[in-house]
Amino acid sequence: MATDPKRPKLGEVCGSDAPLANFLSWCERVGLTLSPKVYVSRRDTVAEYGMLAKEDIGEGEVLFTIPRDVLLSQDTSKVKSVLEQGKTSLENASGWVSLLLALMYEYTRPHSHWRPYLSLWPDFKALDHPMFWSREERESLLKGTGIPEAVETDLANLQTEYRDVVLPFMRLHPDLWDPEQHTLDLYKSLVAFIMAYSFQEPLDDDDDDDDDEEDKVPNPPMMVPMADMLNHVSNHNANLEYMPDSLRMVAVRDVRAGEEVFNTYGQMANWQLLHMYGFVEPHQTNSNDTADVQTSSIYKAAEQRERQGLLVEKWKLLCEMDMVGEKGTFIFGKTGCLTDTELYTTLKILCMQPELFVEFKENEGWEEAEDENEEEKITRSLSIEGLPALDCRWKQILHVSVGFTLDSYGEDIQTDRKLLGDETALANLSSRARRALHVRHGQKCILQKIWHLTQPTGATTQSLSDQS
Numbered sequence: 229m230a231t232d233p234k235r236p237k238l239g240e241v242c243g244s245d246a247p248l249a250n251f252l253s254w255c256e257r258v259g260l261t262l263s264p265k266v267y268v269s270r271r272d273t274v275a276e277y278g279m280l281a282k283e284d285i286g287e288g289e290v291l292f293t294i295p296r297d298v299l300l301s302q303d304t305s306k307v308k309s310v311l312e313q314g315k316t317s318l319e320n321a322s323g324w325v326s327l328l329l330a331l332m333y334e335y336t337r338p339h340s341h342w343r344p345y346l347s348l349w350p351d352f353k354a355l356d357h358p359m360f361w362s363r364e365e366r367e368s369l370l371k372g373t374g375i376p377e378a379v380e381t382d383l384a385n386l387q388t389e390y391r392d393v394v395l396p397f398m399r400l401h402p403d404l405w406d407p408e409q410h411t412l413d414l415y416k417s418l419v420a421f422i423m424a425y426s427f428q429e430p431l432d433d434d435d436d437d438d439d440d441e442e443d444k445v446p447n448p449p450m451m452v453p454m455a456d457m458l459n460h461v462s463n464h465n466a467n468l469e470y471m472p473d474s475l476r477m478v479a480v481r482d483v484r485a486g487e488e489v490f491n492t493y494g495q496m497a498n499w500q501l502l503h504m505y506g507f508v509e510p511h512q513t514n515s516n517d518t519a520d521v522q523t524s525s526i527y528k529a530a531e532q533r534e535r536q537g538l539l540v541e542k543w544k545l546l547c548e549m550d551m552v553g554e555k556g557t558f559i560f561g562k563t564g565c566l567t568d569t570e571l572y573t574t575l576k577i578l579c580m581q582p583e584l585f586v587e588f589k590e591n592e593g594w595e596e597a598e599d600e601n602e603e604e605k606i607t608r609s610l611s612i613e614g615l616p617a618l619d620c621r622w623k624q625i626l627h628v629s630v631g632f633t634l635d636s637y638g639e640d641i642q643t644d645r646k647l648l649g650d651e652t653a654l655a656n657l658s659s660r661a662r663r664a665l666h667v668r669h670g671q672k673c674i675l676q677k678i679w680h681l682t683q684p685t686g687a688t689t690q691s692l693s694d695q696s
């Protein structure tokens with residue numbers, strides 16, 4: 229391939245980083261093209277490797293292009309045909325097993341086609357997702373955040389998957405895999421690595437049909453060299469586009485020379501960032517931060533209003549309508565409720581007069597004509613601006629359930645806030661404790677706001693910092 233005279237020389241961009249220089253040469257050989265306006269570096273980035281702008285970049289400019297055959301997936305790995313033959317036995321809930329087997333194979337094969345890329349992967353010992361913390365650490369630092377429960381599920385699933393699906397498959401192919409080398413520990417590290425470094429191509433929009441949206445099987449994850457060098461912030465400036473023959477990273481706004489190029493890993497709340505990627509953004513800057521209220525807390529709060537009444541029947545109907553569930557949650561973001569239709573329907577039914585509820589059940593739904601602006605009305609009424617004007621019975625249920633949620637954390641918001649304001653105390657915290665603090669505090673800020681806005685009218689207005 230001819231050398232582009234505008235391209236920065238390898239030594240210029242990588243200093244003494246031989247693995248990076250090797251990876252960039254490989255990129256040239258396989259046709260992965262990098263704009264001369266960007267470079268990969270470990271300096272001046274938020275975390276290890278990242279991409280920086282060498283010159284000003286305009287919105288819409290392509291930063292790099294990756295041909296599809298450079299992607300590392302179950303469809304491009306050397307073991308592709310074996311995985312395809314065993315497809316039925318490899319089907320599993322997560323849909324990750326085939327990629328995991330492909331990665332275990334390529335990662336431990338000295339002459340893998342992707343070796344220069346694989347050599348750039350971080351040391352797996354450095355991965356610090358909560359799945360590598362002790363259970364006690366998770367319970368004490370992350371109580372109430374939803375992470376301990378999510379991690380327990382992950383760990384149980386990956387162990388079952390390895391024992392029941394992966395091990396039997398490897399034993400059928402001793403020429404390709406060896407359980408002594410491809411251990412449960414390696415499998416677990418690769419699960420965490422896929423969580424943090426893989427990409428999942430969105431499903432085609434063309435056959436968008438709301439009815440079977442839930443039946444659609446998502447695309448399996450894949451590894452995308454170069455794209456996975458980019459760090460994430462919610463206020464990102466680049467985005468990966470999926471083209472028929474290639475993938476390309478495109479600037480979504482102007483980037484000044486010297487600035488880091490940030491991809492987006494999706495609209496990620498801090499609990500999701502910590503769970504899947506092992507890091508957090510400060511709550512103030514993470515516009516996607518959220519907090520959950522368990523549907524069971526709404527039930528408990530409704531019980532205070534309607535001990536003997538129709539509550540059980542109403543809840544059963546809400547379950548049948550898929551508005552609530554045993555482990556369901558209502559999600560609140562910085563602008564209000566994000567699961568607004570579900571919460572609106574729940575509150576409406578819970579607060580319905582008995583005669584109306586009977587009528588509602590008989591009619592199998594609302595009698596009133598479908599309002600075209602209904603969705604907008606619902607979103608507005610459960611937004612931060614709309615909450616104070618909500619029906620006082622709805623507000624009471626929300627207020628009490630949010631109070632239960634705030635009580636479910638290990639410590640109150642003032643304790644967290646004090647710690648965050650004390651630089652010395654903060655510096656003395658372990659990195660895990662610090663990241664956990666950011667997750668908890670962000671969630672509590674959102675919940676406390678909802679708690680405040682749903683206070684019964686006429687209640688003495690306490691200042692936000694007085695509330696627990």
Ligand SMILES: C[S@@+](CC[C@H](N)C(=O)[O-])C[C@H]1O[C@@H](n2cnc3c(N)ncnc32)[C@H](O)[C@@H]1O
Nearest residue numbers: 274275276277424425456457458459460505507
């Ligand atoms: C797709 S990789 C990005 C490349 C990574 N920096 C590297 O050198 O391998 C994702 C990982 O980068 C780190 N990361 C990404 N964005 C970050 C951020 N804003 N703050 C801290 N760490 C970040 C996290 O460790 C995350 O698991």
